[in-house]
Amino acid sequence: MNSNLPALRKAVTELVIAGSTERAEEAFSEAAEQYGDIAIVEVLSSIEPQVTSLHLSAFDGGKLSLATLLVPPKAWADSLAFFAAKWREDDIENEPELLAESLFTHIHGVVFSTDDHDRRHELLKACVATDCGLLALITLFSMAPDDVLEIAERIDTMRAYVTAGSESEHDIVPLAVELYHATQDGWEQVLYGLFPNYMHDPDAVREQHADEDEETPDAHRSTQELLRQLRKLVPTESKTKERIKRHKSLGKDIFS
Amino acid sequence: MATQTADTSLVSLTAQLPLLLRAIHALGQRRDHIENAEEIAHELSSITAMVASKFTNDRTAEGILEALRLTVGCVSLGLAHTLPHDDDDAALELLIEQGCERVFQQGFRAIKELAQLPDVAIISIYDHSPHEQERRLKATFMRYCEADPNDFWMGYKNFQREWQSRTKIQSTLNCALWLRKHHSEGPVRGSDMDAEGVLAIALIFALRGNGRIVAKAGQRELEALLATLRKEKPEAEAAWELFLSKLPIEHQTVLRERLSHLRDSHIVTELQRLTKKARPSKSDISNLFQELQNHGGNEIEVDYE
Known part of the structure; x- marks a missing residue:
């Protein structure tokens, strides 16, 4: 492969960590002109996932980024694990909607940044293939349980012919439909993840959900609970890299 | 440098x-x-x-x-x-x-x-x-x-230099402690010690030529020393050699180095001058004692009974 790639990877990593995502993008576009898009894909697939996460999340909400367009599905899915790293316990407690909203903006932004259906499907497949990606989608769907149940019903009847339908629905719906087209397994996993009883007894779940009595517990898992779980899944250095210590530590004996 | x-x-x-x-x-x-x-x-x-x-x-x-x-x-x-x-x-x-x-x-x-x-x-x-x-x-x-x-x-060079200088000081201290222990009138006790002072006293009183070790002295001993010198007129170098020969070899080295400075010092020349003088005056003695204090410092007893 091209000998400049390690240098580019290092430069981008440093720029992103230093907070200069704009300049990291510049480095990308220069490299793209010189070596073609494939070089960027190559670099993005080898950058550490937490750096990718940091970089991509800087471009959520409309700003166009080469990285968003070109990030390899696997690299993106891995980076999702770190999306929750910045969430604070207090924010999960007080403003779960805000966090879920930002997660939605990110996932929606990356998936729908391209018109290429194959790429969308690849992205979503890679996403449900990781624990964090799956949990992230469940979290998004937990924001609109009504719509999820509705689309689930449409999917049950229309199967492969299902479309996103009218504009009045929640933004989640197109994503759910896209997910179903990408991977049926993935869609079911997300659905069962959100409504734990759905697999055994969909009707009972519907009934329970429709019940407006406050005594009845919710049929679906709450956004807050899911956010908390997602936050816990953020890998920490000590978990990913078990350091093998070759020397037994002397502790305070170094002063003896 | x-x-x-x-x-x-x-x-x-x-x-x-x-x-x-x-x-x-x-x-x-x-x-x-x-x-x-x-x-x-x-x-x-x-x-x-x-x-x-x-x-x-x-x-x-x-x-x-x-x-x-x-x-x-x-x-x-x-x-x-x-x-x-x-x-x-x-x-x-x-x-x-x-x-x-x-x-x-x-x-x-x-x-x-x-x-x-x-x-x-x-x-x-x-x-x-x-x-x-x-x-x-x-x-x-x-x-x-x-x-x-x-x-x-320069850390290690500084360390080595300091190590050398402190080892030298340690041997000076050891020498002084040995002299105190073998003081002719019984070991000198005391928790404080000025090693350079002890060494100077020992060398000055070695001039007496009988090989006795003196680690602590006062004016009375100085007068006795002067009297002996006037009477017996021992040869200085021989006196020092005799004194040094009573010491362990490692302390000899330390003292020989001090001796090279002391040999031409004022107190030694003064002692030799007074030995030849017909009759030393009171002020001669008190000047001499002051000179001894310059060398012996705190190791000199100032009380004069």
């Missing part, structure tokens, strides 16, 4: 950084160094944290920075102290082989030994208090381990 400055200007800065830094540079040249680098980085940070909490301040940035400099210096010292030659690669091997903590421990032990050596030839009753010992250790550590990671490192 001038030649040394000339020498250093010919060697590049990187060749004279603290040994730890040079070892790390050497590591950077190796292939597959990531694992070792991580290990070393991890160990060094944990040492820095311990140094900060024990000696500087682990709650401020300055305290931690200071601890970092001390860690760099002490590990470098440990390397230099253990290795037979100044060799970056061997230093690196030692770090990988034994781990930074052990190397730091070596450096710290060297500092501890240095701190136990006296830096002045004076013994005081406070020397052995735990508080004083702790203060000395800390002062020695801070002084000889402080190293700038990006600058010339």
